[in-house]
Amino acid sequence: MTKPGLDAAELGAYFALMDVSSLLQHAIEQQLRSAGELTNVQFKILMRLLEASDGQLRMTDLADSLVVSRSGLTYQAGLLEKAGLITRTPSPDDERSTTLGLTAAGRERIAAVLPGHVDVVRQLLLDPLTRDDLGALADLLTRVRDHMRAAPPRSAAQRARKRADS
Amino acid sequence: MTKPGLDAAELGAYFALMDVSSLLQHAIEQQLRSAGELTNVQFKILMRLLEASDGQLRMTDLADSLVVSRSGLTYQAGLLEKAGLITRTPSPDDERSTTLGLTAAGRERIAAVLPGHVDVVRQLLLDPLTRDDLGALADLLTRVRDHMRAAPPRSAAQRARKRADS
DNA sequence: TATTGTTATACTCTATAACTATA
DNA sequence: TATAGTTATAGAGTATAACAATA
Numbered sequence: 554m555t556k557p558g559l560d561a562a563e564l565g566a567y568f569a570l571m572d573v574s575s576l577l578q579h580a581i582e583q584q585l586r587s588a589g590e591l592t593n594v595q596f597k598i599l600m601r602l603l604e605a606s607d608g609q610l611r612m613t614d615l616a617d618s619l620v621v622s623r624s625g626l627t628y629q630a631g632l633l634e635k636a637g638l639i640t641r642t643p644s645p646d647d648e649r650s651t652t653l654g655l656t657a658a659g660r661e662r663i664a665a666v667l668p669g670h671v672d673v674v675r676q677l678l679l680d681p682l683t684r685d686d687l688g689a690l691a692d693l694l695t696r697v698r699d700h701m702r703a704a705p706p707r708s709a710a711q712r713a714r715k716r717a718d719s
Numbered sequence: 720m721t722k723p724g725l726d727a728a729e730l731g732a733y734f735a736l737m738d739v740s741s742l743l744q745h746a747i748e749q750q751l752r753s754a755g756e757l758t759n760v761q762f763k764i765l766m767r768l769l770e771a772s773d774g775q776l777r778m779t780d781l782a783d784s785l786v787v788s789r790s791g792l793t794y795q796a797g798l799l800e801k802a803g804l805i806t807r808t809p810s811p812d813d814e815r816s817t818t819l820g821l822t823a824a825g826r827e828r829i830a831a832v833l834p835g836h837v838d839v840v841r842q843l844l845l846d847p848l849t850r851d852d853l854g855a856l857a858d859l860l861t862r863v864r865d866h867m868r869a870a871p872p873r874s875a876a877q878r879a880r881k882r883a884d885s
Numbered sequence: 886t887a888t889t890g891t892t893a894t895a896c897t898c899t900a901t902a903a904c905t906a907t908a
Numbered sequence: 909t910a911t912a913g914t915t916a917t918a919g920a921g922t923a924t925a926a927c928a929a930t931a
Contacts, residue, residue, distance in 0.1 A: 559840065575785075611912085627914055681865075696847050760921085790892080794921075
């Protein structure tokens with residue numbers, strides 16, 4: 554009678570995951586806003602650029618990576634460019650693509666925000682975990698993420714739907 | 720030089736957590752919209768009410784539990800009430816409080832949406848995990864959540880700030 | 886005086902669809 | 909013909925602050 558098809562362990566993992574992520578997300582959002590006038594999404598964009606091997610990323614790849622629509626990313630990238638934190642230049646190999654890159658100001662902004670950001674992550678997420686716990690958690694979640702990413706990304710769904718319509 | 724204060728294991732757990740939750744959240748959002756005209760937040764409200772021992776919850780408690788502002792919850796509760804899925808009645812013991820309750824239609828809506836919802840959670844989150852993995856994940860995340868919830872909730876932060884201002 | 890909930894307001898973000906340009 | 913990115917549009921959701929009612 555309206556019993557969910559998930560048992561206690563499954564439900565526990567699922568709910569705990571969602572609770573933890575939203576609690577953490579809100580705390581992060583708050584810190585980023587007060588420390589550096591950044592949205593969580595904007596911060597993630599900057600971080601991905603910082604991580605990228607050559608410091609450059611294509612729009613579509615970034616959109617899929619951040620689980621955002623391409624138009625949404627265009628909006629955010631516009632804000633970041635206006636703020637002088639990133640650059641947008643047409644890709645040399647494919648003229649259709651736009652390549653994002655970090656500016657010096659972008660790097661500085663990250664440096665300004667990161668310490669406080671790390672503190673929040675430490676206090677909320679990392680503190681209650683032992684070193685072993687941490688490894689176990691990273692392993693489990695990485696496997697889940699890889700599994701999830703095996704499905705076609707957001708940007709492909711639109712193309713597929715469009716094709717089916719015609 | 721601008722190195723984050725987190726090592727590879729910490730960063731891995733943190734990023735994997737955020738990636739997994741946003742991937743899952745987007746998939747859920749999509750399913751709920753197409754299956755039953757519900758937002759993720761609205762679905763969560765209904766689920767908490769279903770879970771609640773007596774099927775009733777106070778606004779402030781629910782807001783804290785869902786990590787949403789009270790005004791935001793008022794907005795969502797208004798929509799759900801207008802849709803006939805929940806009831807809002809003044810609490811008997813404290814006239815200031817509003818008690819939320821599920822209607823029969825609310826229960827039906829949950830029943831209609833839940834199977835598809837469970838499928839999504841299964842396919843994306845649960846499938847790649849063994850039974851042991853699941854228990855470990857639930858244990859780790861539950862501990863983190865309890866730790867996070869030990870801090871004062873959202874609704875208390877406003878009161879504290881207000882007091883400090885005066 | 887503190888707390889509960891609502892409201893008024895303003896704003897941020899997001900996505901869909903249409904469009905341009907390049908492959 | 910398909911893909912990359914932008915834009916125009918429109919809507920949904922959120923939070924802050926002020927307010928009313930109750931404790």
